[in-house]
Amino acid sequence: MTRRTRVRFAPSPTGPLHMGGVRTALYNYLYAKQHGGDFIIRIEDTDSQRFVPGAEKYIIEALNWCGIIPDEGVDSEGNVVETASEKHPHAPYRQSQRRGIYRKYAEELVEKGFAYYAFDTAEELGAKRAEMEVQKETFIYNHTTRMSLRNSLSMDESEWRPLLEERTDWTIRFRIPENRVVKMDDLIRGHVEINTDTLDDKVLWKRADELPTYHLANIVDDHLMEITEVIRGEEWLPSLPLHYMLYEAFGWQDTMPRFAHLSLLLKPDGKGKLSKRDGDRLGFPVFPLKWVNSEGETSRGYREDGYFPEAFVNLLAMLGWNPGDERELFTMDELIEAFSLERVIKSGARFNPDKAKWYNKEYLRTKSAAELAGLFISVLEEHGIQVVDCPKCALTAGSEMTAGGADFKNGIFTRRYVENVVALIQERASFVADFWDIASYLFVTPSTYAEKDAAKFWKEENYSLALQVADFIISGKGTYGPATGDAENAPATGSELSISEFTKEGIEHPVEQFIRSREWPMGKVMNCLRLALVGASSGLGIADIVSFIGKEEFALRIENIKAAL
RNA sequence: GGUCGGUUCGUAUAACGGUUAGUACUCAAGAUUCUCAAUCUUGCAAUAGGGGUUCGAUUCCCCUACCGACUACCA
Numbered sequence: 178m179t180r181r182t183r184v185r186f187a188p189s190p191t192g193p194l195h196m197g198g199v200r201t202a203l204y205n206y207l208y209a210k211q212h213g214g215d216f217i218i219r220i221e222d223t224d225s226q227r228f229v230p231g232a233e234k235y236i237i238e239a240l241n242w243c244g245i246i247p248d249e250g251v252d253s254e255g256n257v258v259e260t261a262s263e264k265h266p267h268a269p270y271r272q273s274q275r276r277g278i279y280r281k282y283a284e285e286l287v288e289k290g291f292a293y294y295a296f297d298t299a300e301e302l303g304a305k306r307a308e309m310e311v312q313k314e315t316f317i318y319n320h321t322t323r324m325s326l327r328n329s330l331s332m333d334e335s336e337w338r339p340l341l342e343e344r345t346d347w348t349i350r351f352r353i354p355e356n357r358v359v360k361m362d363d364l365i366r367g368h369v370e371i372n373t374d375t376l377d378d379k380v381l382w383k384r385a386d387e388l389p390t391y392h393l394a395n396i397v398d399d400h401l402m403e404i405t406e407v408i409r410g411e412e413w414l415p416s417l418p419l420h421y422m423l424y425e426a427f428g429w430q431d432t433m434p435r436f437a438h439l440s441l442l443l444k445p446d447g448k449g450k451l452s453k454r455d456g457d458r459l460g461f462p463v464f465p466l467k468w469v470n471s472e473g474e475t476s477r478g479y480r481e482d483g484y485f486p487e488a489f490v491n492l493l494a495m496l497g498w499n500p501g502d503e504r505e506l507f508t509m510d511e512l513i514e515a516f517s518l519e520r521v522i523k524s525g526a527r528f529n530p531d532k533a534k535w536y537n538k539e540y541l542r543t544k545s546a547a548e549l550a551g552l553f554i555s556v557l558e559e560h561g562i563q564v565v566d567c568p569k570c571a572l573t574a575g576s577e578m579t580a581g582g583a584d585f586k587n588g589i590f591t592r593r594y595v596e597n598v599v600a601l602i603q604e605r606a607s608f609v610a611d612f613w614d615i616a617s618y619l620f621v622t623p624s625t626y627a628e629k630d631a632a633k634f635w636k637e638e639n640y641s642l643a644l645q646v647a648d649f650i651i652s653g654k655g656t657y658g659p660a661t662g663d664a665e666n667a668p669a670t671g672s673e674l675s676i677s678e679f680t681k682e683g684i685e686h687p688v689e690q691f692i693r694s695r696e697w698p699m700g701k702v703m704n705c706l707r708l709a710l711v712g713a714s715s716g717l718g719i720a721d722i723v724s725f726i727g728k729e730e731f732a733l734r735i736e737n738i739k740a741a742l
Numbered sequence: 743g744g745u746c747g748g749u750u751c752g753u754a755u756a757a758c759g760g761u762u763a764g765u766a767c768u769c770a771a772g773a774u775u776c777u778c779a780a781u782c783u784u785g786c787a788a789u790a791g792g793g794g795u796u797c798g799a800u801u802c803c804c805c806u807a808c809c810g811a812c813u814a815c816c817a
Contacts, residue, residue: 297815298815302815303814306814315743350815369746372745374745376745380814380815383815384815386815390814391817410811412817440747443809445753495754495755496754497754499756502756503755505767523749524809525810525811527753528753528754532753532766533767542780602779699776700776702776703777716777716779718775718776719777
């Protein structure tokens with residue numbers, strides 16, 4: 178019998194989903210889609226103490242942003258998403274809404290002798306633990322201790338039965354068998370064995386809130402939802418034997434899912450797993466989306482930091498998995514095609530922010546200028562730049578534009594202008610936000626000049642030459658100088674040299690000829706010009722800048738620098 | 743402490759028991775250009791340690807070290 182592949186991602190809404198959690202969800206999703214099966218999101222909110230409002234919505238939104246869309250589960254509005262046929266009514270997908278179904282399963286286990294009622298209070302147990310800790314021993318609730326504790330195994334039925342009604346703080350515990358070796362198989366780790374003597378009698382169900390604990394809810398729901406593979410974090414590996422025994426106790430071993438335990442994401446430096454603090458400390462997000470907690474502390478998110486979801490998904494996929502060849506760039510569809518649990522790495526993966534940045538850069542360069550311009554516009558607006566759709570629209574704002582679509586005086590530019598800028602600089606950036614740092618001088622007239630660069634290039638002799646070059650650029654007319662370089666086809670000294678088209682291509686060559694034919698120091702002259710145009714001696718090519726800002730602004734900047742320095 | 747899992751350049755990783763141990767990121771150098779970036783080329787850099795098994799071990803086994811997870815009426 179082959180069953181339809183059904184996997185689930187089962188987060189608990191105790192806070193924002195961290196990138197390790199997103200990776201777990203992603204691997205589940207990839208596995209499901211590769212096998213033509215279902216990906217289910219189940220909310221494990223059985224811990225009423227740790228419930229955080231908004232966390233569920235955050236989780237769904239984060240996965241949504243990544244393109245990890247459930248076939249079944251809840252959407253960001255809390256509505257049930259279900260694509261399965263009527264034969265398989267699996268809703269609801271929140272365990273708090275399923276509370277009615279767990280008790281009978283827990284009691285079934287008691288009846289079968291696999292579990293028992295326990296009446297020890299949390300305080301009593303805590304005291305016991307503390308007591309044993311003094312003697313440097315660890316308290317375990319199991320066959321060595323359970324007969325000396327208060328439960329339906331150690332007490333007479335006449336004694337404990339009434340307690341079930343009288344008290345509301347009892348629990349149902351699983352009775353871990355004595356000295357038995359549980360043999361397990363993990364899709365990633367292979368064969369694992371463990372002796373039950375190291376395990377404790379886990380609480381399965383709590384009378385206090387009428388809710389199961391993770392272990393029971395998990396097994397019951399995975400069974401009911403017909404889950405075929407459980408792909409989850411490594412932290413669950415130690416409770417795998419319990420889960421095996423639970424399936425056995427229920428008599429469900431025939432349909433028990435296969436298990437795969439993923440290693441954890443580690444800090445980029447030092448010891449331990451990746452935590453919220455690392456992001457703040459090292460300057461990168463650990464969460465997919467921005468999150469503001471109840472104290473008002475915000476944690477940055479990949480989305481808000483300018484990462485593309487495709488880049489984020491790609492880098493996450495490659496953290497702990499590889500395709501077996503040397504490809505590194507994958508779309509979601511390609512990941513679905515290439516993914517395999519066999520190639521998931523057993524050891525923990527240390528997150529590398531530099532590589533993350535590189536991924537974004539790779540995706541940034543594949544985007545169209547139009548799309549990027551759309552994103553860049555909001556950055557521009559933050560800097561007080563107005564972007565209009567066409568030159569005519571600008572007219573109403575009292576603006577006069579260059580042919581290229583720029584109005585520096587009023588800070589108004591056309592969308593077309595922005596797109597042209599983006600096309601020119603997109604290969605230089607990792608993030609859309611970098612565009613501003615790279616090309617702000619294509620939107621605002623520089624008012625300061627980098628001290629170091631000015632010291633190097635702001636010289637009277639450079640400037641006087643630069644002025645002559647500027648004259649040539651503005652008038653478009655000049656002459657060849659005496660130095661003709663390679664003799665053959667060189668034009669005669671004094672013959673006419675002109676700029677016929679005011680574009681990068683149209684300007685670049687004549688300007689170069691103008692300078693070279695005079696044997697002026699190219700670097701010094703150009704950098705002096707650049708200093709005036711950019712405010713620093715680094716940046717785009719002079720011809721590029723000039724063609725963008727236009728003659729008038731060009732002249733203004735050449736003039737400005739004289740007054741400023 | 744106990745149980746389980748893990749360990750290849752700084753990082754992510756590749757390598758049927760046989761390779762000069764490969765690739766990417768980072769870093770450095772060179773090329774190119776009017777500068778910066780981009781790009782291209784080159785370079786630096788690893789099998790945790792010790793025992794076995796084997797003609798031969800990154801690969802299999804054992805020990806040690808280190809790292810991690812778990813050890814709740816949390817998930």
